[in-house]
Structure formats: C-alpha cells, structure tokens
Amino acid sequence: MLPRIAGFAAGLVLAAVAARVWGAAAPLAVDEVAPGVFVHQGRIEDLSRDNGGDIANIGFVVGSRCVAVIDTGSTRRIGEALLAAVRAHTELPVCYVINTHMHLDHVFGNAAFEGEPGVEFVAAARMPASLSARAEAYLRTLDHEVGEAAAGSRAVYPTTLVDDTATLELGGRRLTLRAWPTAHTDNDLTVHDEQTGTLWTGDLLFERFIPIIDGSIRGWLDVIGQLSRLPAKHMVPGHGAVDVAGGDALSREQAYLANVAETVRAAIRRGDSLRDVLDAGDGSQIADWALAERFHGRNLSAAYTELEWED
Numbered sequence: 001m002l003p004r005i006a007g008f009a010a011g012l013v014l015a016a017v018a019a020r021v022w023g024a025a026a027p028l029a030v031d032e033v034a035p036g037v038f039v040h041q042g043r044i045e046d047l048s049r050d051n052g053g054d055i056a057n058i059g060f061v062v063g064s065r066c067v068a069v070i071d072t073g074s075t076r077r078i079g080e081a082l083l084a085a086v087r088a089h090t091e092l093p094v095c096y097v098i099n100t101h102m103h104l105d106h107v108f109g110n111a112a113f114e115g116e117p118g119v120e121f122v123a124a125a126r127m128p129a130s131l132s133a134r135a136e137a138y139l140r141t142l143d144h145e146v147g148e149a150a151a152g153s154r155a156v157y158p159t160t161l162v163d164d165t166a167t168l169e170l171g172g173r174r175l176t177l178r179a180w181p182t183a184h185t186d187n188d189l190t191v192h193d194e195q196t197g198t199l200w201t202g203d204l205l206f207e208r209f210i211p212i213i214d215g216s217i218r219g220w221l222d223v224i225g226q227l228s229r230l231p232a233k234h235m236v237p238g239h240g241a242v243d244v245a246g247g248d249a250l251s252r253e254q255a256y257l258a259n260v261a262e263t264v265r266a267a268i269r270r271g272d273s274l275r276d277v278l279d280a281g282d283g284s285q286i287a288d289w290a291l292a293e294r295f296h297g298r299n300l301s302a303a304y305t306e307l308e309w310e311d
C-alpha cells in the first residue's frame with residue numbers, strides 16, 4: 001500500500017506542476033470493476049496532508065454517447081485528476097456529475113467538471129440545503145486538515161434534483177438514481193447501472209472504514225434491509241473495497257449499527273447518561289473497523305440523541 005500512496009502523493013505534486021505547465025492533471029488510478037464502470041479507491045483514512053483528501057471511492061460510467069461521473073473527491077485537484085482518468089479512457093463528454101450525498105469527500109471535486117459542455121450536476125433534492133449549511137465549515141476543515149492540496153476547492157451545487165427516482169441515458173446505457181429517506185445523511189442517493197448490475201451505494205455502505213452516522217440510525221438500518229434485497233451483482237461502497245458482492249458487507253454494517261442501537265437503547269432504559277455510554281466503551285463490536293477510535297464515540301452520541309426520544 002505504501003509505495004502506491006507515495007506514488008499518489010508524488011502524482012499530486014506532479015499534477016499540480018503539470019496543471020500549470022500543460023493545463024492537465026495526472027490521472028487518478030482506477031479499476032474497471034465491470035465493463036465501462038471505473039472506480040478509484042480512496043484511502044481508508046481520515047483527511048490529511050499526506051493523503052491530500054483522497055479518502056472516498058469515486059469514479060465514472062461510460063456510455064456510447066457520454067460519461068457519468070459519480071462523486072468527485074474532497075478537492076478540486078482530485079476532481080481534476082478524476083477528469084484526467086476519464087480522458088485516459090474516452091474522448092466522450094462528461095454529461096452528468098452525480099453526487100451521492102453532501103459530505104465533503106464526495107463533492108468538492110465538482111468544480112473540475114464545470115467546463116464540460118452541457119454538464120448537469122445531479123443530486124438528491126435535499127442535498128443543496130444540507131451542503132449549503134455545511135459548506136463554509138467544510139472548507140475550513142479542508143484548509144486545516146489538507147492545506148495547500150485543497151486550494152481552489154469550492155461548493156458546486158446540483159443543477160438537477162432527484163426527489164424519488166430518475167433515469168439518466170448515457171447512450172446504450174441507463175443509470176437509475178434513487179433518493180432514500182434519511183439514513184447515512186438526509187440526502188443519500190444510489191446509482192444503479194442496469195447493464196452490469198452495478199450499484200453505487202455512496203456512503204449507505206461502508207466497507208472496513210467504520211460507518212459514520214450523520215442522519216438516522218433507525219433510517220439507515222431500514223435502508224440497509226432494502227439494499228440487501230436489490231439484485232445488484234456488484235456494489236461500489238463509498239469507502240473501502242471498490243467492488244463487493246454486497247451481502248456480506250451489508251450484513252457487517254447492519255451488525256455494527258444494530259449493536260450501536262442496542263447498546264444505546266439498553267443504556268437509556270437503565271437511565272444511563274451519554275457520558276456513561278461513552279465511558280463504558282465496550283470495544284468488542286468495533287475491533288474490525290478502521291477509524292473506530294475516531295468515529296465510534298461520535299456514532300454512540302448521534303444514536304443516543306436520536307433514540308433518547310423514541311417511543
């Protein structure tokens with residue numbers, strides 16, 4: 001992993017130089033997980049100067065008429081490197097940039113695609129309000145955690161909103177978009193490529209990287225149940241492996257969230273405070289998750305706040 005990481009960091013520096021000299025960034029590494037479906041795997045880490053914000057799985061789907069990009073990374077620079085990866089595979093225009101939700105590691109590369117003729121930015125109907133509420137704080141976080149490599153990043157909002165479901169035509173290839181009730185966030189959107197049976201879950205599915213609750217734990221558990229009944233051959237999680245069969249990864253995520261909910265409900269029944277829950281810190285359910293020390297306590301806190309008032 002380390003040589004690739006070092007290579008990527010060097011790639012970003014070179015990309016910055018290349019962008020100034022030749023007007024082009026070095027392409028992001030992508031895997032073709034199914035014919036015409038390309039995914040770049042983000043690192044399973046929190047934002048840092050070392051990783052330049054490259055922490056989410058992002059990529060694109062190529063039709064016969066045009067290309068749909070799905071999530072664009074934490075920074076303009078990552079977006080430019082993703083656009084270079086598109087260009088390394090096809091001359092076709094990018095007609096859609098789809099954001100699976102408003103979290104900064106999925107949207108701040110959008111600016112790199114504004115110059116594509118006729119491009120539409122697509123997201124769930126509630127995404128603009130949620131991004132707008134956080135955008136300034138996100139940019140401060142990027143500046144603080146990523147620094148120079150985040151230069152030029154800014155919010156680019158969707159021009160096309162999905163209330164429920166929508167279909168996008170890429171030429172001989174159709175993507176079905178679906179906006180979900182509040183789960184990971186209040187604006188989660190999945191993208192299904194019918195041709196290959198590939199479902200881009202955004203952060204409704206985390207693999208290895210601990211799931212982060214920023215919406216509703218009850219809603220998320222419900223959505224996981226629905227996702228597990230979809231006939232997807234491939235799933236592209238928002239974090240972790242870029243191609244999973246779906247079932248096992250969903251079960252692991254479901255088990256973690258169900259455990260958080262049960263731990264918090266039992267504490268509330270006993271009259272324990274949130275502080276008691278955090279101090280109890282039984283680590284058994286978090287051993288297999290990366291970044292648990294960073295986010296597990298936050299998940300307990302989010303779940304406590306939500307479940308404290310349930311009937």
Ligand SMILES: [Zn+2]
Pocket residue numbers: 101103184203238
């Ligand atoms: Zn997210």
